[in-house]
Amino acid sequence: MRQAVPLTITFLVGLLLIVAVFIPPLKDLERTFTLFFDIIAVFAFFLGGGNLLRVHFNKLRNKKPDWGYSIVTIVGFTWMLIVGLLKIGNPGNIASAVDAPGSLFYQTFHTVLVPLSSTMYSLLAFFVASASYRAFRAKNREATLLLIAAFIILLGRTPFGMMVSGWIPDSFSLLQIPNLAVWIMNSPNLAGQRAIMIGIGLGVISMSLRLILGIERSHLGGDKA
Amino acid sequence: MTRPSDSFGCPSAVRIALLVIAAVIGISITAAAQTEAAPADSVIADTTAVRVAPPTSVVAEDHKYDAGGEVDLSWVPSISESLQNSPVLGYRIYRSVNGNPEILLDELLPGEAEYEDKDVVKDSVYSYRVATIATDRSEYLSITTQPLQPQVENIDFNKSYLFLIALVISGAVIYFVETAKRGKKLFVRRIAGLEAIDDAVGRATEMGRPVLFIPGINDMDDVQTLAALTILGRVAHTIADFDSKIFMPVSRSLVMTAARETIKNAYQTAGRPDAYSDDMVSYVTDEQFGYVAAVDGVMVRERPATVFLLGAFFAESLILAETGNSVGAIQIAGTARPAQLPFFIAACDFTLIGEELFAASAYLSGEPRQLGSLKGQDVGKFIAMVVILVGVLSVTLAEAYQIGLFEGIFNWLSRIFSSN
Amino acid sequence: MEHIALWLGAFLTLGILSFLYEDNPWYKLSEAIFVGVSAGYWCIVLYWDNIVGKFYNRVGEDPMLWIGMILGILMLLRLVPKIGWISRWPLSFIVGATSGFWLMNYLASNIMVQTKATILPLLSTHFGMGVDAPLAMVLSQLVVVVGTFTGLIYFFFSKEHRGAFGYGAKVGIFFIMITFGASFGYTVMSRMSLLIGRIDFLLGDWLGLIN
Numbered sequence: 125m126r127q128a129v130p131l132t133i134t135f136l137v138g139l140l141l142i143v144a145v146f147i148p149p150l151k152d153l154e155r156t157f158t159l160f161f162d163i164i165a166v167f168a169f170f171l172g173g174g175n176l177l178r179v180h181f182n183k184l185r186n187k188k189p190d191w192g193y194s195i196v197t198i199v200g201f202t203w204m205l206i207v208g209l210l211k212i213g214n215p216g217n218i219a220s221a222v223d224a225p226g227s228l229f230y231q232t233f234h235t236v237l238v239p240l241s242s243t244m245y246s247l248l249a250f251f252v253a254s255a256s257y258r259a260f261r262a263k264n265r266e267a268t269l270l271l272i273a274a275f276i277i278l279l280g281r282t283p284f285g286m287m288v289s290g291w292i293p294d295s296f297s298l299l300q301i302p303n304l305a306v307w308i309m310n311s312p313n314l315a316g317q318r319a320i321m322i323g324i325g326l327g328v329i330s331m332s333l334r335l336i337l338g339i340e341r342s343h344l345g346g347d348k349a
Numbered sequence: 350m351t352r353p354s355d356s357f358g359c360p361s362a363v364r365i366a367l368l369v370i371a372a373v374i375g376i377s378i379t380a381a382a383q384t385e386a387a388p389a390d391s392v393i394a395d396t397t398a399v400r401v402a403p404p405t406s407v408v409a410e411d412h413k414y415d416a417g418g419e420v421d422l423s424w425v426p427s428i429s430e431s432l433q434n435s436p437v438l439g440y441r442i443y444r445s446v447n448g449n450p451e452i453l454l455d456e457l458l459p460g461e462a463e464y465e466d467k468d469v470v471k472d473s474v475y476s477y478r479v480a481t482i483a484t485d486r487s488e489y490l491s492i493t494t495q496p497l498q499p500q501v502e503n504i505d506f507n508k509s510y511l512f513l514i515a516l517v518i519s520g521a522v523i524y525f526v527e528t529a530k531r532g533k534k535l536f537v538r539r540i541a542g543l544e545a546i547d548d549a550v551g552r553a554t555e556m557g558r559p560v561l562f563i564p565g566i567n568d569m570d571d572v573q574t575l576a577a578l579t580i581l582g583r584v585a586h587t588i589a590d591f592d593s594k595i596f597m598p599v600s601r602s603l604v605m606t607a608a609r610e611t612i613k614n615a616y617q618t619a620g621r622p623d624a625y626s627d628d629m630v631s632y633v634t635d636e637q638f639g640y641v642a643a644v645d646g647v648m649v650r651e652r653p654a655t656v657f658l659l660g661a662f663f664a665e666s667l668i669l670a671e672t673g674n675s676v677g678a679i680q681i682a683g684t685a686r687p688a689q690l691p692f693f694i695a696a697c698d699f700t701l702i703g704e705e706l707f708a709a710s711a712y713l714s715g716e717p718r719q720l721g722s723l724k725g726q727d728v729g730k731f732i733a734m735v736v737i738l739v740g741v742l743s744v745t746l747a748e749a750y751q752i753g754l755f756e757g758i759f760n761w762l763s764r765i766f767s768s769n
Numbered sequence: 770m771e772h773i774a775l776w777l778g779a780f781l782t783l784g785i786l787s788f789l790y791e792d793n794p795w796y797k798l799s800e801a802i803f804v805g806v807s808a809g810y811w812c813i814v815l816y817w818d819n820i821v822g823k824f825y826n827r828v829g830e831d832p833m834l835w836i837g838m839i840l841g842i843l844m845l846l847r848l849v850p851k852i853g854w855i856s857r858w859p860l861s862f863i864v865g866a867t868s869g870f871w872l873m874n875y876l877a878s879n880i881m882v883q884t885k886a887t888i889l890p891l892l893s894t895h896f897g898m899g900v901d902a903p904l905a906m907v908l909s910q911l912v913v914v915v916g917t918f919t920g921l922i923y924f925f926f927s928k929e930h931r932g933a934f935g936y937g938a939k940v941g942i943f944f945i946m947i948t949f950g951a952s953f954g955y956t957v958m959s960r961m962s963l964l965i966g967r968i969d970f971l972l973g974d975w976l977g978l979i980n
Contacts (some may be wrong), residue, residue, distance in 0.1 A: 133862055
């Protein structure tokens, strides 16, 4: 029962959505099931958000290391809940959109979340430099190819590409770095992308079938649970 | 002496009077018709009015293979569009439902000759008119289309080839699953990243440091997250066996619930139900970079010995992989997003490329049925390769030497693979 | 207020950037604020968009949405240990829906579209004028076809990469590595521009040192 019902639900729902592609009266099922998912996600958030608060309250209560920061997390979370649910400072009060300009919710988003997100994103500039250093050590033929392709594309997108290869005559214009970069993107890169995408498609089909048919049950504890 | 008369026997004065009366009636009718024909924003033409031709051949057809929710409208654009400095501003679509007065449905730019009305229901009857809008905003209407009731088609025959291919590939997967179940041995090539899992978890046990599992940042409606959770089941079993620790911060509450279920069941199956704790999986935040900030913090503070980065990742993939690298963890990554794979290749010890992520759980299980599904995937790849080979040869010979047979083969293949 | 926002933005920006040196209290504080505020933000957005927008405002016209509500409530039964196993049912629903939906989607978009797009002529009277244009076109088309073909060989699971097959797989992985290199090179510059944006904020908006 504990496995049979979930497996049956998975099978029926999966089959229904596959068949719905070919049966026009069932086409709306996708949209309906997406709405179900969105509603279920909110209830799951009660569990997730509750867990977040529980973890931090526990840290606070037991004075675990860095418990002080848990106060900050709890205060931040509670602040957004209050200003968002009560729509404090919203121009049209409770009737207006929760993120209406001028509302405390909106202001907190722009003052706090936007700089934090942008800065985390900008860390990529540093990490890409360190990743490049490691990737470009060319330990084998595959890494060498990766390095050369990356280098050509990088140079091709800057003025240096033309500066370095501008001397190449027009009859061999393909070897000029900007043109070579375009050709690499449109030919070998495209080929590799296609092979990966076809493989992914087949992988998804296989895994989906295993889940729908109940062959894959590790999320339910496997055959022995 | 009799007065002159026409062939109908009326005297001429009466004739003239009748003509005048007829002219007055005719003008009135024409004026009334023009008012009726221009329901919105019409301007009665004066000597400076712009005159354009209405669209012709307006046809309304039921959209094929749907649930009666769409009508396709087509027309021949006004010939006035072909004039120099075309006086056509665009077109207006008017619709009448069940004989009720027309309403304006939409306005289109010049040159448009088609419209899809998706706001219809199968139980109603619709008729349409299309008006050419002149530069002075006057309208010139077409004739009304025949009343049309959208039909429901229960099967979409446009997708018959898609169905056929789905059947072939799914059939191959199921066939090899069944064949493997009957005991036929199947060879599966070594995948280095998956072979390394046991060693990676063992390393964590020896060092007394936890295993960190990151299932991507998307929710359970992403198939990559499902793949990550199926792998989690196998990895958690190994962790339970090795008596190591797992820590799994997640970005979605649903994933948290599913992951807890998966790990709990894995520990039960491994005979270690007492070692499981809900605290192994914790929700952080839905915000992409907030999650990354928290996970980075966990990495530098907990210093995991092994990090799994499996699932759907976006720009944050590099931040996570580099941070994991900086704390000296062994990293096994996998995603089906080609744009993120280079960063995993650069920063991680092992990377599962695309399809390998979806094959991983089957590979790790070692179960014949699951391995059989991998063989089915290979059949799909084989079919794709054959189609590409035959297609390329056909289209090459057809285009270079105009050989009709190969043109036919190419067209047939194009038709099959366009059915989606 | 704008002044406070500017200083707060700068404080949080520098707090996150300090992570590049090492973990420190400033980063921990910024991280705690980030997690708390963003989790609260998404909680509110989910509530107003999904519960109010997608359920409450629509359930009158679409009573089927009650099924979603029931499944959501079943999810909460996880909190009751004795009947917590019922929460597997909505999870199973999601697993089935995701699998069924994406199976057909990936078949159409990844397999059929990509296979069709790879069927390219190696010779054609339509390749255009110029001495080297036809040869370049032939080579380009050949590269795409061969690259896709050998890339697929690389991903075969049920055949050992040996002999001619192994050679094909080797060529395939070369193409895949070129793909990864191209992707890497393509993204590097855009990552740099993100940092430029932040530096512009700190030196320009906050400190007023640059225009």
